[in-house]
Each structure stands twice: as C-alpha cells, then as structure tokens.
Amino acid sequence: MAIRERLSGNEAVSVAIRQINPDVMPAFPITPSTEIPQYVSSYVADGLIDTEFVPVESEHSAMSAAVGACAAGARTVTATSSAGLALMWEVLHIASSDRLPIALALVNRALSGPININADHSDGMGARDCGWIQLYAEDNQEAYDNMVMAYRIAEHPDVLLPVMVCQDGFITSHAVQNIYLLENEAVKSFVGEYKPENYLLNAERPMAVGPYAVTNYYMEARRAMAEAMKNSAGVIQAVAKEYEGISGRSYGYFEEYMTKDADHVIVIMGSATGAAKDACDKLRAEGKKVGVLKIRVFRPFPAKELAEALKNVKTIAAMDRAESFSGNSGPMAAELKAALFDAKQYPDIVSMVYGLGGRDITVEDMESIYADLEAGNFESKGLPYRYINVRE
Amino acid sequence: MAYNFKEMMSRPERLVGGHRMCAGCGGTVALRNVMKAIKPEDKAVIANATGCMEVSTFTYPYTAWTDSYIHNAFENAAATASGVEAAYNALKRRGKIDDTYKFIAVGGDGGTYDIGFQSLSGAMERNHDMVYVCYDNEAYMNTGIQRSSATPLYADTTTTPSGMVSDGKAQIRKDLSEVMAAHRIPYVGQTTLIGNFKDLMVKAEKAIYTKGACFLNILAPCPRGWRYEGEDLMAVCKAAADTCFWPMYEVENGEKWTLTYEPKNKLPIEEFLKLQGRFRHLLQPGKEEQVANLQAEVDKRWELLLKKCSM
Numbered sequence: 075m076a077i078r079e080r081l082s083g084n085e086a087v088s089v090a091i092r093q094i095n096p097d098v099m100p101a102f103p104i105t106p107s108t109e110i111p112q113y114v115s116s117y118v119a120d121g122l123i124d125t126e127f128v129p130v131e132s133e134h135s136a137m138s139a140a141v142g143a144c145a146a147g148a149r150t151v152t153a154t155s156s157a158g159l160a161l162m163w164e165v166l167h168i169a170s171s172d173r174l175p176i177a178l179a180l181v182n183r184a185l186s187g188p189i190n191i192n193a194d195h196s197d198g199m200g201a202r203d204c205g206w207i208q209l210y211a212e213d214n215q216e217a218y219d220n221m222v223m224a225y226r227i228a229e230h231p232d233v234l235l236p237v238m239v240c241q242d243g244f245i246t247s248h249a250v251q252n253i254y255l256l257e258n259e260a261v262k263s264f265v266g267e268y269k270p271e272n273y274l275l276n277a278e279r280p281m282a283v284g285p286y287a288v289t290n291y292y293m294e295a296r297r298a299m300a301e302a303m304k305n306s307a308g309v310i311q312a313v314a315k316e317y318e319g320i321s322g323r324s325y326g327y328f329e330e331y332m333t334k335d336a337d338h339v340i341v342i343m344g345s346a347t348g349a350a351k352d353a354c355d356k357l358r359a360e361g362k363k364v365g366v367l368k369i370r371v372f373r374p375f376p377a378k379e380l381a382e383a384l385k386n387v388k389t390i391a392a393m394d395r396a397e398s399f400s401g402n403s404g405p406m407a408a409e410l411k412a413a414l415f416d417a418k419q420y421p422d423i424v425s426m427v428y429g430l431g432g433r434d435i436t437v438e439d440m441e442s443i444y445a446d447l448e449a450g451n452f453e454s455k456g457l458p459y460r461y462i463n464v465r466e
Numbered sequence: 467m468a469y470n471f472k473e474m475m476s477r478p479e480r481l482v483g484g485h486r487m488c489a490g491c492g493g494t495v496a497l498r499n500v501m502k503a504i505k506p507e508d509k510a511v512i513a514n515a516t517g518c519m520e521v522s523t524f525t526y527p528y529t530a531w532t533d534s535y536i537h538n539a540f541e542n543a544a545a546t547a548s549g550v551e552a553a554y555n556a557l558k559r560r561g562k563i564d565d566t567y568k569f570i571a572v573g574g575d576g577g578t579y580d581i582g583f584q585s586l587s588g589a590m591e592r593n594h595d596m597v598y599v600c601y602d603n604e605a606y607m608n609t610g611i612q613r614s615s616a617t618p619l620y621a622d623t624t625t626t627p628s629g630m631v632s633d634g635k636a637q638i639r640k641d642l643s644e645v646m647a648a649h650r651i652p653y654v655g656q657t658t659l660i661g662n663f664k665d666l667m668v669k670a671e672k673a674i675y676t677k678g679a680c681f682l683n684i685l686a687p688c689p690r691g692w693r694y695e696g697e698d699l700m701a702v703c704k705a706a707a708d709t710c711f712w713p714m715y716e717v718e719n720g721e722k723w724t725l726t727y728e729p730k731n732k733l734p735i736e737e738f739l740k741l742q743g744r745f746r747h748l749l750q751p752g753k754e755e756q757v758a759n760l761q762a763e764v765d766k767r768w769e770l771l772l773k774k775c776s777m
Contacts, residue, residue, distance in 0.1 A: 097556035100549060126556040128548055131588030138542035138585065142513060142549025145536050147563075148556050150549075168538055274511045274534040275554060277565040284537035285526035 076321070077255040083214040083246035086253055087153070087179045087239065088113030090221035092123055093261035096177075097148035097268070100128035100139035102158060105191045106243040107181035110153035133158035137165035137178075144174040145283045147273030149225065152176070155243060156183035159197040163204070169236045170205025170299060172283055175228030176236040178206070179221065182344065182395075183243040184431040192432020193243040195344065198372075199396040199405045205299050207237040207306050208373040210343045212329075214251040216370070217241040219323055222256065225265050226313045232305040242345040242395075244432065260320055303374045310371055327376035329368040330383055332358060336365030338447035339384060341410060342393040343369045346428065346435050350393075353440030364444050375409050381417030389422045389447040393462075395429045403459050424452055428462040439463060469664045477502045478532075480510070485530035486522040490696020492659060492686030492703065493519055493601035497572060499663055500599055500682065501533075503670035509533065510568045511550050515543035515577030518608045519601065541581040544589035544598055547571035551594045568674050569596035575616035576606040579642050590649045590679045597673040597680045600642065603688035611691040615640040618711075619760055621744045623691070628747040633756050638763055643683045643717070650720030652678040657714050657726070658685035659703040665714050665726055672716070685712045693743025705738040710768040715775060723774040732768075735761045 081089065088110050091099070101111035117123045126148075130136045136152050144150040154162065159180060169176050182198050184190040198208060207227060211217040217239065224237040241247055256264070272281045287295060307327070314325040331351055333339055340350045347368040357364045367383060369376075384390065392411070394404020402408065403425030411423055426443065429435045439462055445451070452458045480501035487494040497519065504510050510533040514520045520537045523530040538546040547569050557563045571589070573582050578600040586598060605623050606612040612625040618639045622628045626635040643656040653676045655669035666684065673680035687694065687702045694702050706712035707727055714727035736757060739745035748756055 097560070098549065098552045100545075100552065124556070124559060126552040126559075128552045128592070130545060130548065131584060131591070135542060135545035135548070135585050135588055138538055138545035139549030139552065141538050142536060142546035143553040143556075144549075146511065146550040146553035146557075148549075148553035150553075164539055165542065274536060274550060275509075275557060275563050275565075275567060276534075277509055277563070280509075280532065280534040282524055282529040282531060282535040285524045285529075286521040286537075287526035291526050 075257060077257065079253050079255050080250050081214060081253050082248050082250050083217045083241045084109040084181065084248065085113060086214045086218035087221045087241070089255060090218050090261070091151055092117045093222070093256070093258050094225065094265050095123040096125055096151045098126045098128065098143035098150045099152060100130045100136045100143065101152050102130050102133045102136045102154070104133065104155045104158040106183055106247045107153045107155040107158070107179065109247070110179050133161040134165060137162040137169060140176050141165060141169050141172060141174060144176050145172060145274050147270050147275045149268040150176045151179070153179035153181070155181045156185055156197045159201055160185060163201060166201055166204040166206060168284065171295060173234040173302070174236060175225065175234055177221070177224040177228060178236065178238045180238045180240045181243050181247045182240055190431040191243070193245050193345065193395070194430045194432065195394070195396040198238065198240050199398065201238070202373060202405065205235060205303065206373060207235055207303070207310070208371070209237065209239055210370055210372055211239070211241040211246060212345060212347045212368060214246060215253050215323070217246060218253060218255065219317065219321065219325065222261055222264065223313050223317050225268070227306060227309050229268060230309045233302050233309050235299070235302050235306060245345040254321070256321060264317070264320055307374050307376065325370060327369070327371040327379050328383070329370065331366040331368065333365035333367055333383060333387070335363055337363040337388040338444055339365045339367055339387045340391045340393060340440065340443060341367045341369065341406070343372065343406065344395060346393070346395065349435055349437050350440045352437045353444060356437070357441065357444055362444065362448065369406065372406070375413070377409070377413035377416065380410060380413050381419055384414065384421065385419055387421050389450065391424050391426050391443045391447055393426045393428055397427055397430065422450065422452055423458060425459040426462050433463055435462060469668050471662045471664070474502055474667050477506055480504065480532050481523065482530050482532060484528070486525065487518060488689055488696070490689040490694070490699045492688065492699055493574065493603060495659055495699070496601050496666065496684040496686045497599065499666055500570070500670040503667050503674055504568050508568055509565045510570055511536065513538065513543045513547035513550060513569070513571045515573035515582055516540035517574040517577055519572060519574065521608065540577055542585045543571040543573045543577060543582060545585040547596045548589045548592065548594045551596050569594070571596055571598040573598070573600055574607065575600060575602040575604060575614045579616045579640055580614050587649065590646060590651050590681065593651065593678045595677055597682060599682045599684065601684050601686035603686050603691060605691050607688045607691045616642065619763060620748055620756055622747060623744070633753070634747065641767070643681070646681040646683070647717040647720050651681060652676045652719055653680040654717040656683045656716070658706055658712055659700060660707055660714070660727065669716060691744065694741055698741060702741050705733070705741055709733045709735050709738040709764065711735060711738050711764050713768060713771050715771060723777065725772070725775040735764055
C-alpha cells in the first residue's frame with residue numbers, strides 16, 4: 075500500500091535514505107541540502123536506523139570518507155549542493171574510477187560567484203564529466219523515486235558507478251508537495267542487500283584500491299568506465315520497469331509530454347518543466363502543436379533515444395539552467411545538438427539559458443518561447459543562443 | 467611496554483620488498499616497522515596519501531602491501547581512513563564482519579602538515595579509532611624537493627633555493643606534533659629511527675592499541691632531498707635526536723608529556739647540518755649568524771618541551 079504524505083524534496087529524499095538504511099553517511103552541511111544530513115542524523119538519534127553518520131569537516135572529506143567507506147564494503151550515501159559539490163570535484167572522479175556505487179543526493183544550487191544559494195544546474199553540469207550517473211528530478215516524487223532506484227543502478231555488476239540524484243534547490247528541496255511513499259518493507263526488498271564482490275574489509279581476500287597507473291594502464295581504466303556508463307543505460311531502464319511494478323510510476327531516460335505530433339518542443343530538465351507543461355497545455359487548447367521533453371537521465375546522455383523522440387520536430391528550445399561559457403550554447407543544448415547531428419536530423423534549435431541563481435521562469439515565459447519557436451524567430455534576435463528574463 | 471626486539475623483527479613483513487622506494491629512504495623503514503607493530507593475528511587497512519610511498523608501493527598491477535590498502539588523493543588520507551573505520555563500525559554492528567581491524571593512515575609531511583591538514587584535524591577531532599602516521603621528510607619530495615611547512619629554517623629546497631641573496635627557507639618549521647597534542651587526542655608520539663627501533667616500535671604499538679585517534683610523527687630522512695648517502699640514514703636520524711633538533715616524546719590526552727629520549731650530551735646543531743647537502747650553504751664562512759639562529763630555535767623549543775615534560 076502506498077503511503078500518502080506531504081513532504082519537502084529534502085525530506086522525501088531523507089525518508090528514502092531512512093528506508094534504505096545505508097551503512098555509512100559522511101556529510102557536511104550546505105544550503106539547500108543541509109536538511110538531508112539533519113534528517114538522517116535525527117533518524118539515527120531516534121534509533122530508526124543504524125547508519126554510521128560521520129559529520130566530516132568539509133565536503134572534500136565527505137566524498138573522501140564516502141570513497142573509503144564504500145571501498146571498505148559499506149553502502150554509502152552523502153548529500154551536498156553547489157560549492158560543496160565543487161569542493162568534492164577531485165574525489166568525484168576517484169569515486170567513479172574506483173567503481174564505487176555511492177549515492178549522492180545533489181540539491182542543485184548556483185555556483186559562486188556572486189554567491190547565491192538558489193537553484194540552478196551549474197553544480198551538476200560542472201560535474202557531468204566525472205563518471206557519475208546523473209538523474210534529474212522534476213518534483214519531490216521523482217526525487218524520492220530516483221533515490222530508491224539509485225543503488226539498484228549503481229551496484230549492478232555491469233555498472234558499478236556512483237549516482238547523483240539531483241533536485242532543484244528550494245523549488246523542490248524546500249517546497250512541500252503531496253507524495254506517495256512506498257512501505258518500508260517494499261523499499262527494503264526492492265533495494266536489497268549490498269554484497270560487493272571485492273572490498274577492503276574482506277578478511278579472506280585483502281584488496282588494494284586506487285593504484286598508480288600511468289600510460290600502460292590508465293586508458294584501459296577510463297575506457298572501462300565509459301563502457302560501464304554505456305551499460306548503465308539499459309540498467310536504468312530495467313530498474314525503472316521493475317520500480318513501476320511496485321510503485322505504479324513509470325520512468326524513462328526522459329518524459330515526452332505531447333511530443334508525438336509536436337512541431338515545436340521545449341527540452342528541459344528539473345523543476346521548471348511544470349511551467350513548460352502548463353504553457354503547453356494552454357497552447358494545445360488553442361490547437362498549437364507544441365510539446366515538452368523533460369530529460370531525467372543526463373548521464374549517460376540518451377542521444378539516440380532523444381533523436382528518435384524528436385525526429386519529426388521542426389523547432390526546439392533547448393533550455394539550460396546553467397551556463398557553460400562556450401560562447402555558443404548551454405551544456406545540455408550542445409549535447410542535444412550533437413545527438414541530432416549524429417542522427418542527421420537538423421531542426422532549428424535555440425539554446426536558451428534561464429533561471430540562473432533561482433531567477434523565476436513563468437508559464438508566460440514558456441508561452442513566449444513557444445511563440446518564438448512557431449514564428450521561427452531565431453535570427454531576428456541574434457544568435458540561436460539567448461537568455462530568458464535577463465537585464466541586457 | 468616491554469619491547470622484544472627479536473620477536474618484533476621476526477614478525478612477518480606487511481610492507482614487503484620489491485617496491486620502488488629509494489635505498490636509504492627513512493619513510494620506508496619507518497612504515498615497514500610501524501606495520502610490524504600490528505599483532506600478526508590482527509588485520510589492517512592502510513589509507514595512503516599521494517606521495518612517494520603510494521606511487522612506489524602500489525604501481526598497478528603490483529602492491530607491496532599484504533593488507534588491504536587504499537590510496538584516494540593527496541589531501542585526504544585521514545578522511546579516507548575515517549570512512550573505512552566508519553564502514554568497519556557499521557558492518558561489525560550489523561554482524562557482517564568479525565575480524566579485528568586496525569586502521570593506519572599514512573602521509574608525508576606535504577600530505578599531513580599542509581594539504582591534508584584539515585582532513586587530519588577533522589579525523590583526529592572526531593576521534594576515529596585509527597593511527598595517522600606522518601613520515602616527515604621535511605619537504606615535498608615526490609614532486610622534487612619543494613618546501614613544506616615542515617621544512618626547517620634555512621633548508622635549501624627547489625622552491626627555497628639558497629642563492630646570492632637567499633639563505634634557503636626563510637621561515638621556521640611548524641610543530642605539528644604539538645598541534646596534534648592540542649587536539650587532546652588519546653596519543654601523540656614523535657620519534658625517528660634510532661638504535662634498535664625501540665622508541666619507534668613502542669610508540670607504534672601504543673598508538674595502534676590505544677582506542678581513538680592517535681598520531682605518530684616520524685622524522686624520516688630522504689636521501690634525495692636532504693642529500694646524504696643512503697647508508698648514512700641512521701647517522702642522520704641519530705644526529706637529529708642528539709642535537710635535539712627532533713626531540714622524541716609522547717603526549718597522552720594532550721596532558722601528559724613524556725620525554726622518551728634524552729641525549730647524554732646535547733650536540734650542537736652543526737653535527738646535524740654537516741651530514742646533509744641541504745644545509746651546505748650554512749657551513750660556509752659568513753653564515754655563523756644563521757647557524758646561531760637555528761641553534762637558538764632548537765634550544766628554545768627543547769627548553770619548552772622539557773618544561774612540559776616536567777609538569
């Protein structure tokens with residue numbers, strides 16, 4: 075029986091952690107993810123779980139301790155945001171190259187500077203090439219569901235890569251929504267026991283982790299990670315299918331919202347999807363052929379599937395809540411364009427940067443974007459790369 | 467603690483031969499013997515900071531460690547060991563493992579005094595049941611002898627070269643053992659390689675078998691950086707102790723300070739300097755004042771330490 079609740083995104087993810095009862099959680103507070111270690115340490119204090127909570131002195135040490143704990147054979151979780159993820163950056167690569175299935179609850183927040191505590195994806199996008207699987211949530215329900223699915227993906231023997239479960243700071247992490255939770259037992263049996271093949275605390279077979287490997291081995295190690303990332307695509311789908319069986323909720327690499335016959339599509343990730351869907355509903359009622367495609371899995375990037383889903387589309391707004399300073403587009407837009415180019419599909423694509431540092435984006439904004447797409451209104455406003463709601 | 471040299475030395479090696487550390491490296495001798503202080507029936511996990519010890523003992527696909535071993539990054543050996551120890555507590559509590567494990571974090575002075583200082587301080591304050599072993603060779607040797615905060619005044623390094631207008635490093639060294647004692651952790655031991663290693667082995671055993679966070683600071687000369695012949699390692703260490711440049715002592719709970727070695731005749735600092743190329747520029751005519759400054763610094767620290775140990 076599903077449990078009806080009203081939870082913030084942070085609490086929803088924390089409840090998932092409680093239900094999973096991981097072995098170790100090293101964490102350091104940073105807005106807006108702070109509540110997650112707070113909730114978990116209160117669960118430990120109340121005896122609801124027996125996770126070893128390690129209140130480290132920095133995010134760098136949080137990820138370092140997570141690597142130590144996971145390599146030692148413990149199911150390990152941590153949480154962070156923004157500068158915290160940036161401080162972890164070095165160790166994120168080590169976690170993935172050591173093939174450690176750590177789960178990280180990332181509450182997306184702008185990177186400094188100027189210092190800003192509000193939502194955007196610059197932290198997650200900055201870590202997109204670290205060898206971590208990245209799942210982005212639109213709302214609290216998805217954040218919870220992704221957290222429950224995370225270890226099944228990460229720990230799969232064909233994958234063995236860490237996973238970031240991403241949700242938007244404040245908009246999702248602090249806003250309370252109605253949500254369906256699974257029963258504790260359902261989560262426990264879905265996630266299962268963590269049984270690593272090799273680990274430091276295996277008395278029968280000691281292990282050495284993190285070697286010095288130069289030109290004669292490094293490239294094979296990185297290639298193996300790339301293969302594992304490719305393998306994760308199928309595992310993500312299979313785990314989602316199984317999860318649908320116990321939750322009734324269906325997840326893919328992305329969600330297609332009225333895209334089947336759409337001429338004009340907004341491609342987006344995270345909490346702003348709702349505004350795009352509302353605008354889409356309104357325009358559909360007026361007979362306009364518009365749609366929304368929400369990317370859930372950014373790593374691995376579902377290039378072929380996106381191309382297939384967008385094959386009949388005429389114009390696309392690729393909406394990034396992050397800047398990559400390439401001078402050409404946001405980061406997701408660049409990957410989407412590459413995916414379509416490889417598929418020999420050439421719709422007009424405008425890269426739109428929106429919502430940086432928590433800047434609002436409204437249904438009306440989305441309507442105006444659709445209007446531009448419909449009008450083919452690209453070159454008149456300069457390059458097919460532009461900002462929404464910015465003082466020029 | 468009774469010390470049986472023969473028994474200790476006949477224990478199986480846990481850091482075995484075949485690694486690529488230099489002949490005459492103090493760090494390797496130090497670590498090899500610290501590992502022997504673990505009871506043969508006990509298991510261990512070593513968390514090693516990036517540095518000579520790591521790149522030379524765990525070059526894929528070989529390892530010189532018979533125990534489980536993890537290298538993570540340069541600045542996080544202590545945090546990594548924290549995670550391993552936390553995993554041990556969790557898995558033991560859940561009945562998934564039953565062996566006794568000891569956790570040894572290892573770093574050079576670069577990974578300990580400098581870039582890994584925060585990680586070390588955090589792990590010590592959290593009082594994880596582990597021993598952090600610093601093999602202090604007084605500079606960043608792995609990258610080619612750059613100064614660290616452990617580098618002594620006037621030492622010639624590749625980033626504090628002596629020259630026409632430079633006497634070498636311009637700053638005095640950080641006293642990390644005292645900083646660790648100020649964490650009021652259960653045990654801090656400062657030692658080096660002397661005689662039959664009794665001081666080192668007794669302190670290592672004490673650190674490993676004292677519950678909570680313990681810290682060993684081992685002066686571990688580097689033949690490349692200090693510029694001595696490999697076979698002179700023990701003489702260099704002895705001179706460091708006999709000049710009181712590197713006092714050997716221990717601190718329990720930040721309160722009980724005990725001197726574990728007092729030279730019969732405290733030798734002048736020149737006896738330490740003259741064995742090493744890194745101080746050659748100081749032993750030239752016209753540098754008497756610098757030598758006197760160094761002597762004054764050693765004397766001041768020694769007198770303060772004697773006071774703490776007599777309280």
